Amino acid sequence: xxxxxxxxxxxxxxxxxxxxxxxxxxxxxxxxxxxxxxxxxxxxxxxxxxxxxxxxxxxxxxxxxxxxxxxxxxxxxxxxxxxxxxxxxxxxxxxxxxxxxxxxxxxxxxxxxxxxxxxxxxxxxxxxxxxxxxxxxxxxxxxxxxxxxxxxxxxxxxxxxxxxxxxxxxxxxxxxxxxxxxxxxxxxxxxxxxxxxxxxxxxxxxxxxxxxxxxxxxxxxxx
Amino acid sequence: xxxxxxxxxxxxxxxxxxxxxxxxxxxxxxxxxxxxxxxxxxxxxxxxxxxxxxxxxxxxxxxxxxxxxxxxxxxxxxxxxxxxxxxxxxxxxxxxxxxxxxxxxxxxxxxxxxxxxxxxxxxxxxxxxxxxxxxxxxxxxxxxxxxxxxxxxxxxxxxxxxxxxxxxxxxxxxxxxxxxxxxxxxxxxxxxxxxxxxxxxxxxxxxxxxxxxxxxxxxxxxx
Numbered sequence: 001x002x003x004x005x006x007x008x009x010x011x012x013x014x015x016x017x018x019x020x021x022x023x024x025x026x027x028x029x030x031x032x033x034x035x036x037x038x039x040x041x042x043x044x045x046x047x048x049x050x051x052x053x054x055x056x057x058x059x060x061x062x063x064x065x066x067x068x069x070x071x072x073x074x075x076x077x078x079x080x081x082x083x084x085x086x087x088x089x090x091x092x093x094x095x096x097x098x099x100x101x102x103x104x105x106x107x108x109x110x111x112x113x114x115x116x117x118x119x120x121x122x123x124x125x126x127x128x129x130x131x132x133x134x135x136x137x138x139x140x141x142x143x144x145x146x147x148x149x150x151x152x153x154x155x156x157x158x159x160x161x162x163x164x165x166x167x168x169x170x171x172x173x174x175x176x177x178x179x180x181x182x183x184x185x186x187x188x189x190x191x192x193x194x195x196x197x198x199x200x201x202x203x204x205x206x207x208x209x210x211x212x213x214x215x216x217x218x219x220x221x222x223x
Numbered sequence: 224x225x226x227x228x229x230x231x232x233x234x235x236x237x238x239x240x241x242x243x244x245x246x247x248x249x250x251x252x253x254x255x256x257x258x259x260x261x262x263x264x265x266x267x268x269x270x271x272x273x274x275x276x277x278x279x280x281x282x283x284x285x286x287x288x289x290x291x292x293x294x295x296x297x298x299x300x301x302x303x304x305x306x307x308x309x310x311x312x313x314x315x316x317x318x319x320x321x322x323x324x325x326x327x328x329x330x331x332x333x334x335x336x337x338x339x340x341x342x343x344x345x346x347x348x349x350x351x352x353x354x355x356x357x358x359x360x361x362x363x364x365x366x367x368x369x370x371x372x373x374x375x376x377x378x379x380x381x382x383x384x385x386x387x388x389x390x391x392x393x394x395x396x397x398x399x400x401x402x403x404x405x406x407x408x409x410x411x412x413x414x415x416x417x418x419x420x421x422x423x424x425x426x427x428x429x430x431x432x433x434x435x436x437x438x439x440x441x442x443x444x445x446x
Binding site for chain 2: 041042070125141143148150173
């Protein structure tokens with residue numbers, strides 16, 4: 001990479017960091033937990049959000065910002081769950097940036113508990129962009145293979161939690177959940193690891209409880 | 224995106240295009256078919272190459288250049304099949320560029336038939352970078368979902384063939400191969416579509432035959 005390329009990248013990241021800090025301050029002021037979901041395409045981010053919508057219904061209020069290169073599909077899926085959702089289409093860009101989230105933030109109701117941001121499906125580029133979230137989750141679906149953390153370390157290093165998804169497929173794919181977790185923990189020892197099957201409703205209570213704890217910590221000023 | 228960002232991106236792509244043209248000329252001169260494999264992480268690119276190694280053994284000679292952010296794992300898997308392989312680790316970069324491939328090309332034996340380049344697992348960024356290949360294949364694995372072509376159009380638009388992988392999982396995942404194919408064909412009507420299960424050895428003969436046809440076309444000057 002040339003010096004010029006590196007400098008432009010550093011400028012972009014510094015600009016992004018400022019926008020992210022403003023979002024974080026805004027969300028904390030509102031008492032809203034911001035969550036950034038990262039993964040490869042098709043790892044189950046939208047399906048996980050649909051499941052959380054079912055679990056939180058009547059108890060906690062959530063909103064979702066969806067990032068995709070094209071289409072409104074994911075926002076439409078979330079809205080069908082009765083959850084307000086905004087679709088950001090990046091038109092080619094491989095990740096969300098904080099300023100894109102900032103533009104939508106004014107439309108998000110003030111009285112929610114959780115703001116989930118589903119990033120563009122990409123296990124590489126989104127890891128470098130802080131979106132002002134308090135919690136970052138990386139998803140790894142069982143069909144992707146248990147060798148992925150070491151191959152894509154930045155996503156795992158930058159996350160607070162690893163969510164192993166599609167555990168119902170374990171009998172049919174070469175995937176060892178213990179190996180995937182160990183490899184991710186070698187990169188980031190403080191990572192919380194969850195294993196879920198949205199299809200079977202398994203593991204979602206634990207994950208939802210962890211989000212609720214993080215929300216309570218934020219509101220008691222211990223974030 | 225700022226004007227400056229766009230200009231830097233355009234410069235990078237123009238530089239890449241020149242390097243790719245040199246690789247294409249070199250490979251055609253040698254009578255070698257260059258193939259660039261693109262997909263999300265864990266869609267089965269390496270497994271597909273292992274299967275092709277078994278099919279081509281004793282009939283056609285192949286070599287593989289592996290692209291990953293970190294680790295030599297994929298090249299080691301290919302070498303265990305008796306196929307020469309070189310690992311490019313990008314150290315953070317989200318795609319291969321032609322100059323990275325160019326640096327390895329001198330070490331690749333001149334008497335091969337196929338040079339496969341497995342790109343970094345990423346359905347977005349690699350689509351913009353010509354690596355000097357004659358044939359580009361995009362893989363989509365069934366667990367990723369049949370809604371991906373419209374969400375990540377550039378990868379499908381830039382490809383010559385779509386390979387639907389892991390078809391053995393169709394009974395366990397919400398995936399309609401016909402829908403995935405139709406959506407990809409709406410983006411690129413000339414796309415050749417293959418459906419394979421490397422685990423069961425299904426669909427690989429058709430795909431191998433297509434590569435052999437492309438090689439014969441190249442050598443007869445009809446590329």
